[in-house]
Amino acid sequence: MTKVRVTVWNEYRHEKLHQEVADVYPQGIHETIAEFLGKDAELEVATATLDEPEHGLTDEVLNATDVLIWWGHMAHRDVEDAVVEKVAKRVWDGMGLIALHSAHFSKVFRRLMGTTCDLKWRAEGEKERVWVVEPSHPIAAGLPKDYFEIPLEEMYGERFDIPAPDEIVFISWFAGGNVVRSGCCYRRNQGKIFYFRPGHETFPTFFQEEVQTVITNAVHWAAPNKGPKLEFGRSEALDPIQ
Amino acid sequence: MTKVRVTVWNEYRHEKLHQEVADVYPQGIHETIAEFLGKDAELEVATATLDEPEHGLTDEVLNATDVLIWWGHMAHRDVEDAVVEKVAKRVWDGMGLIALHSAHFSKVFRRLMGTTCDLKWRAEGEKERVWVVEPSHPIAAGLPKDYFEIPLEEMYGERFDIPAPDEIVFISWFAGGNVVRSGCCYRRNQGKIFYFRPGHETFPTFFQEEVQTVITNAVHWAAPNKGPKLEFGRSEALDPIQ
Amino acid sequence: MTKVRVTVWNEYRHEKLHQEVADVYPQGIHETIAEFLGKDAELEVATATLDEPEHGLTDEVLNATDVLIWWGHMAHRDVEDAVVEKVAKRVWDGMGLIALHSAHFSKVFRRLMGTTCDLKWRAEGEKERVWVVEPSHPIAAGLPKDYFEIPLEEMYGERFDIPAPDEIVFISWFAGGNVVRSGCCYRRNQGKIFYFRPGHETFPTFFQEEVQTVITNAVHWAAPNKGPKLEFGRSEALDPIQ
Amino acid sequence: MTKVRVTVWNEYRHEKLHQEVADVYPQGIHETIAEFLGKDAELEVATATLDEPEHGLTDEVLNATDVLIWWGHMAHRDVEDAVVEKVAKRVWDGMGLIALHSAHFSKVFRRLMGTTCDLKWRAEGEKERVWVVEPSHPIAAGLPKDYFEIPLEEMYGERFDIPAPDEIVFISWFAGGNVVRSGCCYRRNQGKIFYFRPGHETFPTFFQEEVQTVITNAVHWAAPNKGPKLEFGRSEALDPIQ
Numbered sequence: 027m028t029k030v031r032v033t034v035w036n037e038y039r040h041e042k043l044h045q046e047v048a049d050v051y052p053q054g055i056h057e058t059i060a061e062f063l064g065k066d067a068e069l070e071v072a073t074a075t076l077d078e079p080e081h082g083l084t085d086e087v088l089n090a091t092d093v094l095i096w097w098g099h100m101a102h103r104d105v106e107d108a109v110v111e112k113v114a115k116r117v118w119d120g121m122g123l124i125a126l127h128s129a130h131f132s133k134v135f136r137r138l139m140g141t142t143c144d145l146k147w148r149a150e151g152e153k154e155r156v157w158v159v160e161p162s163h164p165i166a167a168g169l170p171k172d173y174f175e176i177p178l179e180e181m182y183g184e185r186f187d188i189p190a191p192d193e194i195v196f197i198s199w200f201a202g203g204n205v206v207r208s209g210c211c212y213r214r215n216q217g218k219i220f221y222f223r224p225g226h227e228t229f230p231t232f233f234q235e236e237v238q239t240v241i242t243n244a245v246h247w248a249a250p251n252k253g254p255k256l257e258f259g260r261s262e263a264l265d266p267i268q
Numbered sequence: 269m270t271k272v273r274v275t276v277w278n279e280y281r282h283e284k285l286h287q288e289v290a291d292v293y294p295q296g297i298h299e300t301i302a303e304f305l306g307k308d309a310e311l312e313v314a315t316a317t318l319d320e321p322e323h324g325l326t327d328e329v330l331n332a333t334d335v336l337i338w339w340g341h342m343a344h345r346d347v348e349d350a351v352v353e354k355v356a357k358r359v360w361d362g363m364g365l366i367a368l369h370s371a372h373f374s375k376v377f378r379r380l381m382g383t384t385c386d387l388k389w390r391a392e393g394e395k396e397r398v399w400v401v402e403p404s405h406p407i408a409a410g411l412p413k414d415y416f417e418i419p420l421e422e423m424y425g426e427r428f429d430i431p432a433p434d435e436i437v438f439i440s441w442f443a444g445g446n447v448v449r450s451g452c453c454y455r456r457n458q459g460k461i462f463y464f465r466p467g468h469e470t471f472p473t474f475f476q477e478e479v480q481t482v483i484t485n486a487v488h489w490a491a492p493n494k495g496p497k498l499e500f501g502r503s504e505a506l507d508p509i510q
Numbered sequence: 511m512t513k514v515r516v517t518v519w520n521e522y523r524h525e526k527l528h529q530e531v532a533d534v535y536p537q538g539i540h541e542t543i544a545e546f547l548g549k550d551a552e553l554e555v556a557t558a559t560l561d562e563p564e565h566g567l568t569d570e571v572l573n574a575t576d577v578l579i580w581w582g583h584m585a586h587r588d589v590e591d592a593v594v595e596k597v598a599k600r601v602w603d604g605m606g607l608i609a610l611h612s613a614h615f616s617k618v619f620r621r622l623m624g625t626t627c628d629l630k631w632r633a634e635g636e637k638e639r640v641w642v643v644e645p646s647h648p649i650a651a652g653l654p655k656d657y658f659e660i661p662l663e664e665m666y667g668e669r670f671d672i673p674a675p676d677e678i679v680f681i682s683w684f685a686g687g688n689v690v691r692s693g694c695c696y697r698r699n700q701g702k703i704f705y706f707r708p709g710h711e712t713f714p715t716f717f718q719e720e721v722q723t724v725i726t727n728a729v730h731w732a733a734p735n736k737g738p739k740l741e742f743g744r745s746e747a748l749d750p751i752q
Numbered sequence: 753m754t755k756v757r758v759t760v761w762n763e764y765r766h767e768k769l770h771q772e773v774a775d776v777y778p779q780g781i782h783e784t785i786a787e788f789l790g791k792d793a794e795l796e797v798a799t800a801t802l803d804e805p806e807h808g809l810t811d812e813v814l815n816a817t818d819v820l821i822w823w824g825h826m827a828h829r830d831v832e833d834a835v836v837e838k839v840a841k842r843v844w845d846g847m848g849l850i851a852l853h854s855a856h857f858s859k860v861f862r863r864l865m866g867t868t869c870d871l872k873w874r875a876e877g878e879k880e881r882v883w884v885v886e887p888s889h890p891i892a893a894g895l896p897k898d899y900f901e902i903p904l905e906e907m908y909g910e911r912f913d914i915p916a917p918d919e920i921v922f923i924s925w926f927a928g929g930n931v932v933r934s935g936c937c938y939r940r941n942q943g944k945i946f947y948f949r950p951g952h953e954t955f956p957t958f959f960q961e962e963v964q965t966v967i968t969n970a971v972h973w974a975a976p977n978k979g980p981k982l983e984f985g986r987s988e989a990l991d992p993i994q
Contacts, residue, residue, distance in 0.1 A: 118868060118913070120646070140866035140915075141940050142844060146987040153993075155748065157426045157447050158738050162604070162700045167735035172427045184399045184439065185414045185982050187844070187941045189866075190918050192677070197426065197439060197447050201749065203990030205399050205441045214867055215913045216646045251651035254642050256911045261872040264639065264929030265685065267879075360626060360671070362888070382624035382673075383698055384602060388745040395751075397990065400980050404846070404942045409977035427740050429602070429699045431624075434674050435918070443991065445748030456625055457671045458888045493893035496884050498669050503630040506687030506881065507927065509637075641910045641931050656911045668883045668923065669898045681910065681923060683931045689883050689923045 029070040030249045033091040034059045035082065037098040038075040040227045047227045055097050055225075055232060062238045069245060076101060081109050088112060093122035093245045096129045099227065105133050114138055117217035122248025124241065127225035130182070135221070138214050139188055145206065146183035152201040154179040154224060156208055156236075163195045165209065165220065165243045174236040180226035182206050188221070196240075198223060209240070211247075216256070218248040271312040272491045275333040276301045277324065279340040280317040282469045289469045297339050297467075297474060304480045311487060318343060323351050330354060335364035335487045338371045341469065347375050356380055359459035364490025366483065369467035372424070377463070380456050381430055387448065388425035394443040396421040396466060398450055398478075405437045407451065407462065407485045416478040422468035424448050430463070438482075440465060451482070453489075458498070460490040513554040514733045517575040518543045519566065521582040522559040524711045531711045539581050539709075539716060546722045553729060560585060565593050572596060577606035577729045580613045583711065589617050598622055601701035606732025608725065611709035614666070619705070622698050623672055629690065630667035636685040638663040638708060640692055640720070647679045649693065649704065649727045658720040664710035666690050672705070680724075682707060693724070700737050704728040755796040756975045759817040760785045761808065763824040764801040766953045773953045781823050781951075781958060788964045795971060802827060807835050814838060819848035819974045821967070822855045825953065831859050840864055843943035848974025850967065853951035856908070861947070864940050865914055871932065872909035878927040880905040880950060882934055882962070889921045891935060891946065891969045900962040906952035908932050914947070922966075924949060935966070942979050946970040 036056035040047040051058055056073040063071045072091075074082025076098070088094075094113065098105070110133045117123050117138060125135045130143045154176040158166045183204030189212070196209030208223035222240060224231045231237055278298035282289040293300055298315040305313045314333075316324025318340070330336075336355065340347070352375045359365050359380060367377045372385045396418040400408045425446030431454070438451030450465035464482060466473045473479055520540035524531040535542055540557040547555045556575075558566025560582070572578075578597065582589070594617045601607050601622060609619045614627045638660040642650045667688030673696070680693030692707035706724060708715045715721055762782035766773040777784055782799040789797045798817075800808025802824070814820075820839065824831070836859040843849050843864060851861045856869045880902040884892045909930030915938070922935030934949035948966060950957045957963055 114866075138866040140840075140864040142984075144984040146984060148987050148989060150989070150993060152989070153749070155445055155447075159426050159428070159449065160432065160697060161427060161737040161740055162697050162702055162735060163737075164735050166737055169738040172738045172740050181987075183987060184401050185403060185984070186401070187982075187984070189915065190402065190435070190939060192916050193432070194436075197449070199441060199445060199447045201989075201991070201993045203397055203441060204987070205397075205439050205447050207401065207439070213644060213646050213916060218646055251646060251648050253645040253647075253650055254653040254656045256645055256656050256913075258868075258870040258872060258911070258913070261874050261907075261909060261930070263874060263876070263878070263927075265637070265927070267876060267927050356624075380624040382598075382622040384742075386742040388742060390745050390747060392747070392751060394747070395991070402939060403979040403982055404939050404944055404977060405979075406977050408979055411980040414980045414982050423745075425745060427742070429740075429742070431673065432676050432697060443747075443749070443751045446745070455674060455886060455888050460888055493888060493890050495887040495889075495892055496895040496898045498671075498887055498898050500626075500628040500630060500669070500671070503632050503665075503667060503688070505632060505634070505636070505685075507685070507879070509634060509685045639929055639931075643910050643912070643933065644916065645911060668885050669887060670885070674886065674919070677916070678920075681931050681933075683925060683929060687881055687925060689881075689925045689931050691885065691923075 029068055030245060031090055031092045032063055032069050032071045032095065032245055033074055033087060034071065034095045035074045035097065037101050038077065039101050040099065050228060050230050055227065058232045059095060059241065063242060063245065066242055076104060081105060083109055083113065088116050091121055092250055093124065093248050095124045095126065096132055096134060097126045097225065098132045099128035102132050110134050110137055117219065118215040120216035120250035120253065122217060122250065123219045124244050124248060125219065125221045127223060130221060138219060141189060142187045145186040146204060148181040148202060149226065151178040152181055153177060155199040156196050157199065158195065159197050160193060160195045163193060164247050165195050165240060167243055168239050169236060176224055176231055176234060178229050179224055179231060182223055216250065216253050220244040220248055271310055272487060273332055273334045274305055274311050274313045274337065274487055275329060276313065276315045276337045277339065278317050279343050280319065281343050282341065292470060292472050297469065300474045301337060301483065305484060305487065308484055318346060323347060325351055325355065330358050333363055334492055335366065335490050337366045337368065338374055338376060339368045339467065340374045341370035344374050352376050352379055359461065360457040362458035362492035362495065364459060364492065365461045366486050366490060367461065367463045369465060372463060380461060383431055384429045387428040388446060390423040390444060393420040394423055395419060397441040398438050399441065400437065401439050402435060402437045405435060406489050407437050407482060409485055410481050411478055418466055418473055418476060420471050421466055421473060424465055458492065458495050462486040462490055513552055514729060515574055515576045516547055516553050516555045516579065516729055517558055517571060518555065518579045519558045519581065521585050522561065523585050524583065534712060534714050539711065542716045543579060543725065547726060547729065550726055560588060565589060567593055567597065572600050575605055576734055577608065577732050579608045579610065580616055580618060581610045581709065582616045583612035586616050594618050594621055601703065602699040604700035604734035604737065606701060606734065607703045608728050608732060609703065609705045611707060614705060622703060625673055626671045629670040630688060632665040632686060635662040636665055637661060639683040640680050641683065642679065643681050644677060644679045647677060648731050649679045649724060651727055652723050653720055660708055660715055660718060662713050663708055663715060666707055700734065702732040704732055755794055756971060757816055757818045758789055758795050758797045758821065758971055759813060760797065760799045760821045761823065762801050763827050764803065765827050766825065776954060776956050781953065784958045785821060785967065789968060789971065792968055802830060807831060809835055809839065814842050817847055818976055819850065819971045821850045821852065822858055822860060823852045823951065824858045825854035828858050836860050836863055843945065844941040846942035846976035846979065848943060848976065849945045850970050850974060851945065851947045853949060856947060864945060867915055868913045871912040872930060874907040874928060877904040878907055879903060881925040882922050883925065884921065885923050886919060886921045889919060890973050891921050891966060893969055894965050895962060902950055902957055902960060904955050905950055905957060908949055942976065944974040946974055
């Protein structure tokens, strides 16, 4: 069986600047994600970070990536526009993209949405309850119940300025009174995109089993199909015009 | 200007059986709804109730109804199947339908959805906060903020077994920990359907200004367009087949 | 690996009544479909037909079916309502359903759509060109180009009275001047439904490679996920209401 | 009644360069569109063109525009990026946008879609038949039948690389064997977008009554609602977190 090649991209700044983040993710968020994905024998996992040359996303890396996972927060502006365009093009050509948490505001995600992707937020730490609204979706497979709880998370709330998702898998409830569409699927030409809301850097969200299940499912869902060859541009008539 | 003809249908049983409901809606829920709709000069409003002959929905009434509002709860089973089929047929032919609160479980709504329309519920009275998730939708027009609160309501929560709505206008947060898609648009042939969640019989929800705004907007949205004449069935070739 | 259990249901009347159909499908359409599906080692294929007891769809059969394929045309009315309800319930509980061609008018499909499912038609035999409009969809995987042609087919055309599909995979062009949404995905609670338009009984459509690819893909797509356990009904508060 | 303020933007180059275009639209495509829209007493219509200062889209003009109609073809690259960003921002803030024909490839439309918006094309002149697939949509109101024909048009065909539209109102058939989603609705925050396919510069498409009906309907549909005030950013808890 051909493995799905996953690259986990992390900004990897918070972990180096803030002890409270390093305490939770001593090797960086990317390594925690890579570790649980690595337990899936059908996946082949690598990592890349912002401060590597070309942000670790050389043509060689991108061309060998089936699904790209993106986590970024404080340094969205430091991502070079040329890399953003390359990633967008790869998505259009079939690479899956999983945007986690604050990646809602990454250049890459906003480029592919065509909206501001702005929202309400509150970083006080509160309970998030993630409700499954589309139980037949492969991204919800294997979850034990129709909701799961994350004890402490940053709040992201509506109005979340995204295009109406092709499919909404999850909607989150927050203790402080907000809701948000927290599991959102999009297609962009040959590529699939999943936005998954949880994952603030100061909380151990990525160690939680349900969160790992969702991200692992999303990788399989977003992996490229062997889709038909598309031809754009000038096209001869297939049937006689008169 | 031709007025939009609205018929407000109510089961009208709770109000007669339970004093606590009669205290809130002494004339019946239908009269409260008819009263605030009647203030809109572009609407012409009538009412109908379950215990009238043919449930008040004779051919004459239905054929003169542009938008039907439906409230029912304890007596869904008492609605005759023949009337259900007539209402469904009128929707397919262009009549708008607005299903309120417990009408999620009405025969009419389930007939038009093709699902069970089941959900979680809890009738203890708790705060509902209705969040606008599609601010450009005409049903959200005129609301002052991107949310409004109903102090006490019955809870309806996900998983709500409806088809993925064509458009989700509202998502509700409940104090007890639940969320639900609470403003849902559907098209069924020439007819439009809006499901709006609030409106339990023991609470004065239909007297609240934001709720009245939403229902009034929904009536205008669901009013029939002068759509094209459709022809189904055997059809001659429009172009030479060879 | 657990196999996906497929039951191919066929009305199986045309083949016995009309020589021109028997010439194309001497063993019945169901056997032709079962044969090509049987080449997929991950599938376990059985058949059922209208004139068997309980239409071949006993509880035992339905409970052991992961994906049901449905072909019917001249005898939709002979399908018992009790069986229709059982099939609908199984779909809500997770069984996939693939409705082929004239199954648009089957009781089962209409029950699950909530519309008339009416359309334009013309049975003269003309070229159908099936265009892929969602190339990243798993149902389009493995198709060589972004369209394929069926030399002779019955025409089904818009206005096709279905709910707006959750996903449109194919749109068909017909020589006589019509178009139709010909590959339509729906979710109904835990079940997935795919409508695929081609497959008139007088043409060898089900022997065509691209058609076999699409149906095989659809079976895999519609196979049940191990979705979360859903709980409907009375629900305790998960968080303190005050 | 407050009028809807429409600005019709045209590249206005073809008409000055090619006699065959000037023969059809001697005053420019924008003047033809402005003329028929001007017959609607609820609209107030102005025009703007590429070669005016700031492309005729100064802040003053944009801020006084409720719906912007965009036609461009040969000079997409000459549109300044700063103007593109200003138009996108106005759409997010509620301005409607109607992209006509070759505007599928305009910077503005692609910016708001997040895809390449590429497609197949053939400029030989052939029959286009526009089929109504969503008859209850206000953009289809007043059309006499469920299709209309344009005798000669440029072909645009699938695969059309757009996000799955929120609503598909029309699908076109072309004599040469192609189909395309030809009437596509999107929401982008507070703004609505309609893409309408017909309108090649060498054909008198904009003089055709059905086309004028569709564009006039689209202007009314895309006009801003008085939507709720949105607040993004840091948000206090609305309910006690513990």
